[in-house]
Amino acid sequence: MSDAWLEQIKWTADGLVPAIAQDHTTGRILMLAWMNAESLRLSVAEGRAIYWSRSRQKLWRKGEESGHIQKLHDIRLDCDADTIVLQVEQLGGIACHTGRESCFYLSLQDGQWQVADPVLKAPADIYQGKKP
Amino acid sequence: MSDAWLEQIKWTADGLVPAIAQDHTTGRILMLAWMNAESLRLSVAEGRAIYWSRSRQKLWRKGEESGHIQKLHDIRLDCDADTIVLQVEQLGGIACHTGRESCFYLSLQDGQWQVADPVLKAPADIYQGKKP
16 A cells, blocks of 8 residues: 555654554553554554664564564544554553553552552563563 | 652653543543643642643643643553553543544544544534634
């Protein structure tokens, strides 16, 4: 298919767009990561979330070490074309490198960030020395 | 309260953090906007979403013209402390300046961004010449 849909996105000066991953059944927001055009094109082609790691400056095939792949069900773009939502099936039920369902496990309570969600699986058991 | 919770956030070089607004009952992702420390502090103090408008370079009290205020129910921070989720009650049921529930109304179908959600109220009726 043509790349017009990619060109309609307002990329940052660094050529990135923020992508919010959401569980397609529960609606839980799992994480926010960044994509460049290549990672978004590959995500669509392969039907799974592939991000651009800003810290490692390389493609990040989510789940490549943990097995916690995110299968794509829908991709949404917002009204000003600068943010994406990925509706995903989160394999393993764990998106966060801490072993939690969601990266958003800290809740502001009484002026402090408090851990509000349980660890479902110990990171050492998920990664066994590998990277998230 | 002390500002330690604000200092724990990893602000961008511009002093901002992306904030995802989500309907606290349906889970629908409504929009992504940006906050600076002042707007986040005010949001907590007033119990409603107040963003930083990057285009206008000023505080953006969501709903100030439309009445479509976002009442805060929970604020979440992610594992690397660089993104926030706001669980909100969206007054009027409309977050988007196009008159739709959510800003994420474009769905990628067959290689094109297709409008997937209806306009609930005409923008002219919402704003009557005012700004979103």
